[in-house]
Amino acid sequence: MSLAMRLQNLRTAKQQSLQEVADAIGASKAHIWELEKGTAKNPSIELVRKLADYFEVSISRLVGESPDEDGDDEKLLVLYRDLKSLHPTDREVFSDIIKGMKRRRSGA
Structure with missing residues (x-):
């Protein structure tokens, strides 16, 4: 596609x-x-x-x-697989944490 x-x-x-x-x-x-x-x-x-x-x-x-084709850091791929196995509501918690960290880093 x-x-x-x-x-x-x-x-x-x-x-x-x-x-x-x-x-x-x-x-x-x-x-x-x-x-x-x-x-x-x-x-x-x-x-x-x-x-x-x-x-x-x-x-x-x-x-x-595909991230696997790009030779991405293996730890990131493991993290991705771990996140993928979580329940969608648990994934949303991680998404919110990351958004908060990005806001904090940008000073917003």
């Missing part, structure tokens, strides 16, 4: 308009539309990161790459 299809699927699953996504990440509605249609071929890594953060997915999932 292409980046364009993933973006469109994530946006519609979240029931967001193009404008809502654009406003949330600081991009234009037209640019988000171009990404979803596949006509914008090389989005910046910063834009990809913002989209992944907004949709709460990894960059690798957003762009269709």
